[in-house]
Amino acid sequence: MQQMREMQKQAQELKKQMETEIIEYEKDGIKIVMNGAQELQSISFDDDFDFGDKEKVGEQLKNALNKATKESQKTVAKKMRGMMGDLGM
Secondary structure (H helix, E strand, C coil): CHHHHHHHHHHHHHHHHHHHCEEEEEECCEEEEEECCCCEEEEEECCCCCCCCHHHHHHHHHHHHHHHHHHHHHHHHHHHHHHHHHCCC
């Protein structure tokens, strides 16, 4: 029971840490900033970004968002492995 309470406490601490963890992903003139809780913080485009082809822009944006989300997931998984190790799991 004590171990369960400790896990809950560490999970809450991890959530707070993830909200402050910033992940940036940049490719093809699109920059995505997301926190470790996978909340989108900002999207920005290079000054010379070509908005001409809507389908291409949509595809680039989708890819950038997916990559940023995956990076966020990797960050969370790494932190969780550390947390589980601390609990002897």
